Amino acid sequence: MSAQVSGLFRYPIKGLSRELLKSVTLQAGRGVCGDREFALALPATVFDEGNPQPLPKFQFLMLARQEALARLTTSYEPGTGLLSVTDGAQGWSADVRSAEGRGAIAAFFARFLPDDQKSSQPRLVTAANHRFTDVGVHSSELMQAISMLNLASVRDLETRIGKRLDPRRFRANILVEGLDPWVENEWLNRDLMLGTVRCKGVRLTRRCPATEVNPDNAIRDINVPQELMRCYGHIHLGIYLTVITAGMVGIGDKVTATC
Structure with a gap:
């Protein structure tokens, strides 16, 4: 074939x-449109959304260090800005475009990660024309x-x-x-x-x-x-x-x- x-x-x-x-x-x-558009930056990560610079992947949450992330099923709707997250039978949604929604996302991941994978409270970051690819x-x-x-x-x-x-x-x-x-x-x-x-x-x-x-x-x-x-x-x-x-x-x- x-x-x-x-x-x-x-x-x-x-x-x-x-x-x-x-x-x-x-x-x-x-x-690919919408691919690696967002990342969860660690508390010490300096990322300027107005002047984005590529950073090493270890400055963000990632499966290489936070394997518990694989438990989650997520989806994102660009038209509404709604991020939906499911952990087993538990699910919730938040608007990534609002300060309240971003705060809820950060708080969830701070609670979700086990102690040996925690990095305090991460923050959701994005920037125009920027992708958080590993090789970026x-x-x-x-x-x-x-x-x-x-x-x-x-x-x-x-x-x-x-x-x-x-x-x-x-x-x-x-x-x-x-x-x-x-x-x-x-x-x-x-x-x-x-x-x-x-x-x-x-x-x-x-x-x-x-x-x-x-x-x-x-x-x-x-x-x-x-x-x-x-x-x-x-x-x-x-x-x-x-x-x-x-x-x-x-x-x-x-x-x-x-x-």
């Missing part, structure tokens, strides 16, 4: 759950990059370690079926087509401790970076893309690499 897009996602708030997309309109040099500290191009995951590579790793790896561990924007395992590692500085959208491979995805966290129970149960190094001699799984020509990508669209 030909390679095709099998999943599309965005993550409105850094470290929190994904939202499923049926299609996405991509613009040249821009990431390296360049403005990477701040707007889109992450793609080859599911054949995930399955190859599963076979080698004898354990199932839910793709949610890898927090990708685009999942692709039908490729050969690890072919994405050959796509640096090469163009590829997602349907009619031309992209370029700009950086392999180095995997961090966030991938150790089981998305079903929020327990660290597989040391993915360690297993990658043991099996392949590197800790890469996935690739970051930058958009060259604008267009719409949908589930089922063909994925082809150019020569």
